[in-house]
Amino acid sequence: MTGAAATPTLDVNHRPQEIASPSGTSLLTALREDLGLIGARFGCGHGMCGACVVLVDGHPVPACTLSIDDAAGRSIVTIEGLAVGDTLHPVQRAFLEEGAWQCGYCTSGMIMAAVALLEATPFPSEEQIRHALAPHLCRCGIYTRAIRAVQRASRCHD
Ligand code: FES
Numbered sequence: 001m002t003g004a005a006a007t008p009t010l011d012v013n014h015r016p017q018e019i020a021s022p023s024g025t026s027l028l029t030a031l032r033e034d035l036g037l038i039g040a041r042f043g044c045g046h047g048m049c050g051a052c053v054v055l056v057d058g059h060p061v062p063a064c065t066l067s068i069d070d071a072a073g074r075s076i077v078t079i080e081g082l083a084v085g086d087t088l089h090p091v092q093r094a095f096l097e098e099g100a101w102q103c104g105y106c107t108s109g110m111i112m113a114a115v116a117l118l119e120a121t122p123f124p125s126e127e128q129i130r131h132a133l134a135p136h137l138c139r140c141g142i143y144t145r146a147i148r149a150v151q152r153a154s155r156c157h158d
């Protein structure tokens with residue numbers, strides 16, 4: 001029996017979302033072009049810059065390196081899925097309060113990495129924060145402020 005391939009459905013931001021792109025499409029392309037979730041940015045396209053990082057089953061993963069086929073059945077969370085209504089996630093708030101962005105191109109990836117870090121390690125050392133943010137390239141050089149933002153978000157657990 002033949003028939004059209006089933007439309008892939010991904011679990012994005014805790015909702016099933018239908019994907020129109022064909023098999024083999026990267027998760028990043030599907031998020032941006034099928035779902036209009038443009039917070040994850042296209043930088044290098046090779047898993048080297050961190051601009052496209054989203055959470056996959058709670059882990060930070062470059063969305064440019066994962067196909068929609070491999071993303072199926074897993075929980076995908078993007079920067080758009082962090083806030084609850086008008087209330088920003090503590091990490092988003094901390095980045096704002098520390099002014100930890102300039103052009104903002106790297107910001108969503110860094111925030112997603114920080115969210116994953118604080119979920120696993122609520123009180124990380126500076127070394128652990130540096131390690132978590134290391135895969136994220138920032139042309140504007142806001143690293144010090146990003147570290148302070150993660151430290152500030154960590155204090156929300158007090
Ligand atoms: S665009 Fe995905 S890591 Fe650079």
Ligand code: FES
Pocket residue numbers: 101102103104105106107137138139140141142
């Ligand atoms: S704020 Fe511009 S690339 Fe990081």
